[in-house]
Amino acid sequence: MTRAYNFNAGPAAIPLEVLQQAQEQFVDFQGAGMSIMEMSHRGAIYEGVHNEAQSLMRELFGIPDNYHVLFLQGGASTQFAMLPMNLLQSGKPAAYVQTGAWADKAIKEAKLIGETVIAASTASDNYMRVPELSEIQVPANASYVHMTSNETIGGTQFQSFPATGDVPLVADMSSDILSRPIDISKFGVIYAGAQKNLGPSGVTVVIIRDDLAKDNPKTIPAMFRYETHAKSNSLYNTPPSFSIYMMNLVLKWIKAKGGVAQIEQFNRDKTKLIYDAIDGSGGFYTGCAQPQSRSVMNITFRLGSEELEKQFIKESEKEGFVGLKGHRDVGGLRASTYNAVPLESCQALAQFMVDFQKRNG
Template sequence: MTRAYNFNAGPAAIPLEVLQQAQEQFVDYQGAGMSIMEMSHRSTFYEQVNNETQDLMRELFQIPENYHVLLLQGGASTQFAMLPMNLLTPGKVGAYVQTGAWADKAIKEAKVIGEMAVAASTASDSFMRVPRLDEIVVPENAAYLHVTSNETIGGTQFHEFPDTGSVPLISDMSSDILSRPVDIGKFGLIYAGAQKNLGPSGVTVVIIRDDLAADSPKSIPAMLRYDTHAKAKSLYNTPPSFSVFMMKLVLQWIKGKGGVAQLDQLNRDKTGLIYDAIDGSGGFYKGCAHTDSRSIMNVTFRMANEELEKLFVKQSEAEGFVGLKGHRDVGGLRASTYNAVTLESCQALAQFMKEFQQKNG
């Protein structure tokens, strides 16, 4: 079969090698006579998958020993509420950096749980940039500061993170986790849905410092407490076993590629091809995000009018490109270049963009 040039924003591309490996083990996992999906999550087979997945996350992301790696369900959207339920204590405020649609969703949920404050916002710039670090003002009574490391819709990304001192720094890294090295010690908690860089949808990773996990209030349901899952090593209830298995294979693939530092360079090379096509077009393509806030995961751009953009999408689909239409809330065009998107796919897109410009410029 011919593989599509997959630029979907999520669920997104999964490495072909991983899909083939999963296919080989789909019916009979390691000679057990059954699929991993059919096994008890209390079995030796699955406990090994669970442990190996967490260990690989620790190794690849260089997660210190005083952090738990949790494999949960519900996506980042559940974390929007679970975070303040666990960490937003009476007399404190949840501080949020407002950078776009996903930060707004986190803010909306925090308001349901307790008091919140906007520590910085780029709404006046239509969320086409992230704030400078000196624009972020953390309230004295902040329970935490929350940032969205990468906004998939606007195509913006933090390239450095604030030093919050004793206030825990929290980040939604759903769309750029493991795409580049990060100093985990700067963060109290990191969370990410898997369906962009870690595998298929269904599993959500939470990296949480021990002291924050231990302080989960007993007044909230057990399933929504971080300490519940930390004590049970992510096996408190039936996990999304196949998604965790797929995540393990993706992590092994990342390790085989040389780790996160190697992927970081590859990702910059990939998006560089597309940004060069935009910047070198003489204004035919116009990048949306401010240059110093550009994402290496989601490249957003516009053209002279919507009709031309529709033609671009139609002709690109005919050439095997998938997912280049911008988010429904903002329109335009977007290429999501997550870890599994190949350099060859980005080369092909850059070439298509140049040819499209020649025909329609």
């Protein structure tokens, strides 16, 4: 079997070793005579997988004891609403850092719930950079400040995070969670859909400080209160059990690779190959994001014309490359190089880019 060079933006690449292990265990998990998909989420076998995934997440990401690790459903898009429903207080606005399409969607949902303010924005730069930390102005009475750590469409990423004092810092890390070590204690809440770095779609990880996962408003339905899931170990209702099982295998894979610090170096090494092909092309390829804001997860670039870009896509697909077409809202080209994208795929893409330039430059 020939594996595609998978640069999809999400759902995205999953390690081959993980897929093969899941294939082996698919029909009969741990000698139970059934798949994990068929098991009760109240049973000991599934709960073992569930709890192991939480423990591995804590270990690999350095999550302190005073945080809950929740496994929810609905993707980051549900968190756009669930977050303000739980944390946005009357008279205390939510502050949002506006860096692109995903931040815009989070802002739009928050405005339905209560008062919001823009703490910083790079809209005037077409979202091709993230703000300097000094540009972020958070009201002292803010309920929280929200950031999107990595914008998949523009290909921008924060390299560091602000100290926000008593105002809880919240981050949507859907597209770069576990791609690098971070100081969890800086954050009140981190959330991420799994389908880019953690496994298949279906489960959303929420890392939330204990004090923010209690005394949530009782005026919102139980399913939308963080404390509901914190009190029930994310087993209040039937969890996305197969997605959690797959995520557990991915977490084991990350640990076997040497942990998050090693994954970060691996990501930087493979991403550099593609950025070098862009920067060394003499202008044949043009990077979209400003250099200091470039993402290690999503590389966005353009060619001299849309016709040439279409030719690039057509020829690359014939060579086994998948997912290189830019987001429909902005066009261009994009290579998503999440944790599970192999070095060999990035080497192959960099070489294809050089060859394509020779033929068309």
